[in-house]
Amino acid sequence: MNPILTVDDLSVRIAGLHILQGVTFTVAPTGVTALLGRNGVGKTTTLRAIVGLTPRGAEVSGAIRIGKQSALSTPTHRLVRGGLGYVPEDRCVFAGLTVAENLRLAERPGAAPAYDRVFALFPELSKRAKQRAGTLSGGQQQMLAIGRVLLADNTLLLVDEPTKGLAPKVVTEVAEALEAVAEEVPVLLVEQNLAVVRRLARDAVVLAAGQVAWTGAAARLLGEPELTKALLGVGSTGVHA
């Protein structure tokens, strides 16, 4: 099966810092690929480069293809309209708007919004349609951030640390939702909670200091404690997925 995403020799310099230094990896067209690594290795920078959101003035080189489309030469709004979904780390919900208004703003032109799909995955969003997003819990905001992207059909989802800062029970809920999502659409997932990675990911790509340090089966990485510790600096156990 051809990869849905190919990142080839990607380099990103921001403010004189060479943050990504020739990153190369692929993402399979089904299931979850985890993008892993210690803090500050360039995971978020990689996702942002794919979606075309590197800061102004950044120097980006290499090639990124989503299917056959060159991402680096396509503006972000066209990538999104073409089916690239991005759930950023900071969730970016509009705090002063209601849940319903946040969802409405995310409808993509020319495509019927799939409210049924979103509310089936996250019934809480339907119940709280009139609540201001800023008053939702962290987990509910995360569900809104994911739900927003799922209003449209996607060919690839990029999801950045969806369980960060969430209570254990909510981590489980978000992991369950992503598991269901990944049955329909391939996901490139940045995630620090290795129990979540173990549950969701088939493939893993590990970054270290702006380069790919390891690629392979997630189960293999997490099944070898020495390897996990060497690459990620932590044991392979995690909780609450």
Ligand SMILES: Nc1ncnc2c1ncn2[C@@H]1O[C@H](COP(=O)(O)OP(=O)(O)OP(=O)(O)O)[C@@H](O)[C@H]1O
């Ligand atoms: N706009 C920017 N200006 C300057 N440095 C930046 C900028 N964006 C990222 N960096 C630096 O690039 C490096 C990689 O950052 P990035 O957020 O991609 O790492 P990460 O692997 O996602 O980290 P974490 O796991 O902590 O979220 C860090 O050293 C960060 O400080």
